[in-house]
Each structure stands twice: as structure tokens, then as C-alpha cells.
Amino acid sequence: MVEQNQQQSLLGRAFVYSALVLGAVYFLIPLFVMLITSVKTLDDIRTGSLISWPDQITFEAWSAAWTSACIGVDCGGLKGYFWNSISMVVPAVAISTLIGAFNGYVLTKWRFRGSDIFFAMLLIGCFIPFQVVLLPMARTLGFLGLAGTIPGLILVHVIYGLAFTTLFFRNFYVSVPDELVKAARIDGAGFFTIFFRILLPISGPIIVVSVIWQFTQIWNDFLFGVVYSAGDKQPITVALNNLVNTSTGVKQYNVDMAAAIIAALPTLLVYFVAGKYFVRGLTAGSVKG
Amino acid sequence: MSGLKIDNIQKRFGDVHVLKGIDIEIDEGDFLILVGPSGCGKSTLLHMIAGLESVTSGTISIGQRDVTHLNPKDRDIAMVFQSYALYPNMTVRQNISFGLSIRKVPESEQEEIVQRVAEMLQIGPLLDRKPSQLSGGQRQRVAMGRALARKPSIFLFDEPLSNLDAKLRVEMRTEIKELHNRLGTTMVYVTHDQIEAMTLGQRIAIMKDGVIQQFGSPQEIYDEPVNQFVAGFIGSPSMNFIPCPVVKQDNQLSIELDNETGKFYLPIDGKNAELESWVGKTIILGLRPEKITHDIASHADNQGIHRANCRVGIVEPTGPDTLVFIELNNTKTVCRVDPSEAKNTGENIDLMFDLTKAVFFEPETGERVC
Ligand SMILES: Nc1ncnc2c1ncn2[C@@H]1O[C@H](COP(=O)(O)OP(=O)(O)O)[C@@H](O)[C@H]1O
Ligand SMILES: [Mg+2]
Numbered sequence: 001m002v003e004q005n006q007q008q009s010l011l012g013r014a015f016v017y018s019a020l021v022l023g024a025v026y027f028l029i030p031l032f033v034m035l036i037t038s039v040k041t042l043d044d045i046r047t048g049s050l051i052s053w054p055d056q057i058t059f060e061a062w063s064a065a066w067t068s069a070c071i072g073v074d075c076g077g078l079k080g081y082f083w084n085s086i087s088m089v090v091p092a093v094a095i096s097t098l099i100g101a102f103n104g105y106v107l108t109k110w111r112f113r114g115s116d117i118f119f120a121m122l123l124i125g126c127f128i129p130f131q132v133v134l135l136p137m138a139r140t141l142g143f144l145g146l147a148g149t150i151p152g153l154i155l156v157h158v159i160y161g162l163a164f165t166t167l168f169f170r171n172f173y174v175s176v177p178d179e180l181v182k183a184a185r186i187d188g189a190g191f192f193t194i195f196f197r198i199l200l201p202i203s204g205p206i207i208v209v210s211v212i213w214q215f216t217q218i219w220n221d222f223l224f225g226v227v228y229s230a231g232d233k234q235p236i237t238v239a240l241n242n243l244v245n246t247s248t249g250v251k252q253y254n255v256d257m258a259a260a261i262i263a264a265l266p267t268l269l270v271y272f273v274a275g276k277y278f279v280r281g282l283t284a285g286s287v288k289g
Numbered sequence: 290m291s292g293l294k295i296d297n298i299q300k301r302f303g304d305v306h307v308l309k310g311i312d313i314e315i316d317e318g319d320f321l322i323l324v325g326p327s328g329c330g331k332s333t334l335l336h337m338i339a340g341l342e343s344v345t346s347g348t349i350s351i352g353q354r355d356v357t358h359l360n361p362k363d364r365d366i367a368m369v370f371q372s373y374a375l376y377p378n379m380t381v382r383q384n385i386s387f388g389l390s391i392r393k394v395p396e397s398e399q400e401e402i403v404q405r406v407a408e409m410l411q412i413g414p415l416l417d418r419k420p421s422q423l424s425g426g427q428r429q430r431v432a433m434g435r436a437l438a439r440k441p442s443i444f445l446f447d448e449p450l451s452n453l454d455a456k457l458r459v460e461m462r463t464e465i466k467e468l469h470n471r472l473g474t475t476m477v478y479v480t481h482d483q484i485e486a487m488t489l490g491q492r493i494a495i496m497k498d499g500v501i502q503q504f505g506s507p508q509e510i511y512d513e514p515v516n517q518f519v520a521g522f523i524g525s526p527s528m529n530f531i532p533c534p535v536v537k538q539d540n541q542l543s544i545e546l547d548n549e550t551g552k553f554y555l556p557i558d559g560k561n562a563e564l565e566s567w568v569g570k571t572i573i574l575g576l577r578p579e580k581i582t583h584d585i586a587s588h589a590d591n592q593g594i595h596r597a598n599c600r601v602g603i604v605e606p607t608g609p610d611t612l613v614f615i616e617l618n619n620t621k622t623v624c625r626v627d628p629s630e631a632k633n634t635g636e637n638i639d640l641m642f643d644l645t646k647a648v649f650f651e652p653e654t655g656e657r658v659c
Contacts (some may be wrong), residue, residue, distance in 0.1 A: 177372050177374060179370040179372050179374035179375065180374045181337075181338075182361075182368075182370065182374065183368070183370060183375075183376075183435070184340050184360045184376070185341065185360075185361045185362065185368065186339060186341070186362065186366065186368050186388075187362075187387050187388030187391055187393055187435075188362035188388055188391040188392050189362075189387075193391065197387075198376055198378070201378035202377050202378050266343070267629035275381075
């Protein structure tokens, strides 16, 4: 009996693992192809197959993608656009996370008449497709004089991300006991003191969630980037598209691949560094004691 | 001098009428207990005293100052919460001094106060720990410490011991009482535990459904409950409530009791005037378990003492006493009997009824008759 059970569980395990390995391979093969293609020479790509090992490994395509690939008429590589994205993402993530935290704080600890309706409307904001806001937002940015600028893009991403960050923080703060706020009020702490000295310091897990979420959303965004920015102010996703579509001479697959990996690198990095906190933050319950 | 005055306080949450006109006044230095079943509005009332909850109508004064519309921080109060509400991101030291630093107390003075409080509560070795590194009892002490850091004119406690285990609860109860004796500050203490209420309070307000049922000293409330709810709520085991016909027996106003061993009559002395009109009707007799005992010869000649022989039902030894359950008028009745005198289930026992402290209630309303 026992032996049979053991055999069965072994079989089950083998099945589970092979399914997992298959899944992993399925997702990793494209990445693998991209990686080996990016370190091949153009000749190598032409003669070999998609998954054949490079004859010689070269990083020329990488440096070309970074500094000299042609994007439209300008042949300066992705470098400038990478920094565009950074200078857009960092403030947008920081601001949307902070405001989301603040909204969550107000919606849970200083509830007002209609705060539930307010929250419900914010939730709808999570489901509004990008396309719906394109035109009104374009007019708004034009009105504010921010059209085609990085601050304009930051504003768009902050507004669009608020629904999500507010949701994260609101759900986190709901599980923080109200008595904590009451105790602080009796200690003499005011509205902002309670937020900055009590609530925010215990929000680590959910800040990580919000930052990862917003970072990937904003970094990977293409639509807002292509609509609301122009010329050398475009984010890296738009530049990547333009780089791949710029057709002068032969198609440089190795440069395209290297550029695509460069564009994806920051989000990958964020996941590797903070991924486990992401899961932990999503499942974080109430703050004990 | 008045320590706290609550004048006709009402509270509504939307349509829900939670407090329906509360009046309480205590002297400075008094220990007031708000006690009642869960959901009766104790915490709401305490939070209104603290200023954490707005009042719908009525006024609250602390030490003769009207604080009804003041912010919590301006009321000169300190509060201990049921969940302790320690700031998880701060050390014990920072938890205690947080309120001081917000009030701009100089650092050196803060440190002195922290030391004084730590010594008073014996939490010195814990000062640099985070709340998550403390046991339940230690957290409770730190929560007390935070309240003690300032010298408020009133301390508010919201069920501070209800998350502790039984042994620790009894220890802390004593400590809180000592603290009150030492500080002499007015305290308001919310609990649903009637033993805590009796042992700690100088003044007890018993609440039910947003109404104060009775307000008085522990002994007053124990001996002279105004209604059946109060009588049943205070005391453990609970007071016996036995429906009894009132009869004239041998020209003596009596109540009729019926046990498996037969009917017997207990004469009522001293309350004839009030009970005369009840002859032929059924009234609720309220008699505490310690007033039905084994036969104590030395008490036999006292006034209001009567004997009866009854069949024993369930027997529950508690150590100092044994609780013997008997059936009177088809109502389960508890008697407190000396362990050596207790009988086994199914046997008969000679019991002594002491009616001097007996109380009587209206069967319908539960109001006290006499
Ligand atoms: N913020 C609120 N909104 C609506 N009803 C409330 C609120 N706070 C308390 N109540 C209601 O008021 C009643 C008394 O609550 P509470 O004072 O906490 O009772 P207790 O502390 O005696 O257990 C309960 O019925 C509770 O549901
Ligand atoms: Mg309560």
C-alpha cells in the first residue's frame, strides 16, 4: 500500500515537473533566440538557422543599438531615448505611488460622506481603455502647454496610474487597525504627521508592489508615448519601434534584437531585484502588533 | 470637584441610535467603569469622551472644562486601546515618547519620562525592541506606558485586558488598581467583564442598548439591582430568577416553591407592604447562589432564614465552594454549598434559604418590585 502510494506520488511529481519544464522552455526560447541573435554577426545570421549557436560572439550589435543605430534620420542609437524613459518613469512612478498612498490613507482612515462612491469611481478608472482618453488628454496637454514634452507624459502616466496605486494602498490600509490612527490622534499627531510617521513607514510591502506595477506599466507603454511625445523626447518603446522600422540598407536583426533586450532590461531587473517582495506585498495581511 | 460630567449624550450613526441619552458624573480621582454586553455602546461613549467620535447632542466636561467640541489632543487625556495600537515601525522607547515629541517636550525631559515610565511598569529592558518582538503581556504594558508618559487629567481604557490570558489578566487588573491608587487620576475603564467591573470600579455604569441601566457603587449594584438585567449581569454564577406564586400561608405572606421532594413555602418578612397586592399572582424571585447554602446551624436563628429539603441535580465543584443545582418551580437554581456538605446527584440535601437580600421583579418588564 505504502509503496504504491509512493510510486503514485512519484509519478505525479514527474508529471508536474515535466509540465513546468515544458512551460518554462516555451517562454524562454524566444528570449534565447533574441540573446544569441544579438551576439551574432549579420553573416552568421544569414547562413545559420534561428537557433544555431553563433560562430563567434560579438557585442557590436549591442553597442550599435546603444550609440549608433539609426532611428528615423537621427543615427544616435537608443541612448538618448533610454534616458528619456528613465526621466519619465522615475518621477511618474514616485508621484503616482505617493499620491496613491495618500488617497488610500484618506479613503480608509478619514472616510468622508461619499468616500465609497469616490472609491468605486476610481476603480472604474482601472478599466478605462487607453484609447478612450487619448483625445481628451491631448487637448488637456495642449491647454496646459505640455504637449510633446516629458512632463506631459509624466502627467498622463500619473493620472492613469492613480486608479491602480490608490486601489493597492486602499486595500493595504484597510487591514491596518483604525486604533493606530486613533492612538496617534490622542498623542497629538495631525493628518500629515500620521500619514508620514505612522502609515507610510509600515507600507513597505505595498510600496514595492506599487513601484513594480507602475514601473513596468509606464516603461512598457507605447501608445501614450507615441501619441503625446515627439522627436527626441520620445520614450524608448517608441524609439525601438522606429529603429526596427527604419529601412536603410539591409535589415540588421542583431541590432534589432539587442535594442529590444536593452528596452526590456530595466523591467527585467526590477522583477529580479524586487520580485519576491512583489508576491509578499500582494499577500501581505494586516500589520501585526 | 467634578472629574468628568457627561450630560444627556446622544449618538446616532445615520439611522442607528447607539446612545440614547447618557448622564454620568464622577468626582476627580474616581475610577469609573462602563460595563455591558458587546455592542451596547461602551466604546462609542469612551471614544466620544476622547474626542475620537463626534457627539450628536449633549455635552461632555472634563474637570469642569467643556470639551464637547475639542480635538482629542486638546482634551488632556490618555488612552489605552484594546488592540494596544502600538506603532509597529517604532521601538518601545519611541512609542512612549511619540506624543511627547509631537508636543515639543525637550529631548532630555523625554528621556527622563521614558525612564520613569519604564521603571514604573518594569519594561526597562524592552525599550529598544519593536512591538513585534514583544509578547502580548509586554505589549499591554507598553500601551499603558504610552498613556502614562503624559500626566493627563483623565485616563481612558477600552477593554485593555481582554486580549490577555486569564492569569495575566488578573495580575494586570491588580496592577491597574495599584496604579490608580498611586496616581489618583480620574480613570474611565470599559469592559464587558463583570468581574473586572466589580473589582476595579468605584463607580459602575451598567449599559444596555445605549441606555444606562444603573449607576452606582459595586456593592449598591450587587445588592440593589434596579432590574433583572443588572441583577443577572453582575455576579458569577448569576443570580437565580425563580418565578413564584405569592400566597397567604398561615396568614403569612409567602412564596410557593416546588421541588421534586414536594412543595414548600418561604415566608417573606419585611416586604409585606409592597407584595400584598401580588397575592395570587406570580412574581420573579431573585436570589443569589450564596444565599442558598447547606444547613449552617449558627445561622438558624437569624431573621429571614428558612430550611428546605431538596433533590440534588448536577454538582459542580469549584474548590472553595461546590455549586449544587436544584429544580425550583421548574427553574434550574444554583446553590453555593460547602464542599464537605455537598451531596451527590439524585440525593436529597438540607438547604438554608436566606431571604434577607432577596429581590423581586415584574415578570413582564423585569423591573424591580422590591
Ligand atoms: N462607525 C460606526 N458606524 C455605524 N455603527 C457603528 C459605528 N461604530 C459603532 N457602531 C454601532 O454602535 C453600536 C455600539 O458599538 P460599540 O460602542 O463598539 O459597542 P461596545 O464597545 O459596547 O461593544 C454597535 O451596534 C455598532 O454596530
Ligand atoms: Mg467595544
